[in-house]
Amino acid sequence: MQLLRPQHWKDYELIDSGDYEKLERFGKYIIRRPEPQAVWRKSLPDKEWEDAADATFKKEKGKTSQDGNDKGVWVQKNGMPDQWFINYQYKEMKLRFRLGLTSFKHVGVFPEQSENWDFIYDTVQSLNVSEPKVLNLFAYTGGASIAAKSAGADVTHVDSVKQVITWSRENMDASDLHDIRWIVEDALKFCRREVKRGKKYNGIILDPPAYGRGPDGEKWILEENIAEIMSLCSQLLEDSNSFLILNLYSMGFSAVIADNLIKDYFPDVKDRTYGELIVPEKSGKNLPLSIYIRFIRK
Structure with missing residues (x-):
């Protein structure tokens, strides 16, 4: 861990x-x-x-x-x-985010996720594929999407909230990037359809909330729905030259749960990293904000 x-x-x-x-x-x-x-x-x-x-x-x-x-x-x-606006840079990746004071306390970016943006950028560039296809589910304002795009990926960004998709576009434009595919849809519904179509992706990023609603009133409850979406992702992810990142913000969820999900739905994956995303402060304390698991299939 x-x-x-x-x-x-x-x-x-x-x-x-x-x-x-x-x-x-x-x-x-x-x-x-x-x-x-x-x-x-x-x-x-x-x-x-x-x-x-x-x-x-x-x-x-x-x-x-x-x-x-x-x-x-x-x-x-x-x-x-x-x-x-704020900026974030790692190697040649230069991201710019529009921040705003929302009525539900968020400002439009989760700074602890920068560790995953770095991983996405490095991994996309390392894959032996000319333009890796990357799927970002529950994608919010698109930090992971623009990180993947910055590395040269063909990115599909899925979120159920239209206003958040608009915000993501602003971040893409501010970062001098273009041609991300935007989908306003319930993530489960989208994945079910992609599996039926036989689609495959080189990278999948999931950041599911504890609770949520799709654009047509679909209900998302993490404990009830996480198994199905992981099963769908196991069918959508390429067997090689691929990666997956799962973040879980639900309080009470352990990183061991994330590890067990990967063992269950991706039994061939032996080399994986899991634990917590934390942010240090000047006093020496560390604030835990998310659990994560990620792996690369060579």
Whole structure:
């Protein structure tokens, strides 16, 4: 089991965490928002948090989004914009993200995923295929999609929320990339159809939420649906010159569960890496944010 930390961010920093909150820098702006994993005490005094934060997320009691996230409002200081851009670079991969203050506390990027972007970039370039086909499921604002595209992949990006697809396009355009295939659809429905069509991909990236809704009201519950989508992915992934990344954000899920899923649906894969994606802070604490598993088939 491995703990992976972001290595190449200049526009992101976790300043402090604790008491179910985190204080982060995105570019030149500092934001304060809830973090259910931060069950320990803050390292910095609350006055420093108040002085530093350009925007603070305030939860609205009893209100949650479809995927269980807290809903609320942002309290912004003068000069704090609703939207801004940050950059991420690894080797020749230069990504640019449009950030925004959403009503469900997210800002449009998960910085801990940069370790996977680096892996995607290196792996796509290493495959013995001229233009590897990469499928990104539950793709959100497309960090993994533009990382794969930057490496020369033919990318299909699937998400059930139209507004999020629009956001992903903005990130693609801002990163000076083009020709990602955008699909607004329930991920399970899309995969079932692709299997029937006999489609194959060199790379599959899955980032399923604990709960979610498809565009036609389809219900996604991680515990109930993860087995089927892994089975479908096992049929969609090429037997060689291929890779897979699975991220799970559901609290209470162990990385061993992810490992068991791969053992079950990809029994030929022996060389795999799994563990947690964490973000270190200045105090020396590490904030765990996701579990992951990934492998390459040569």
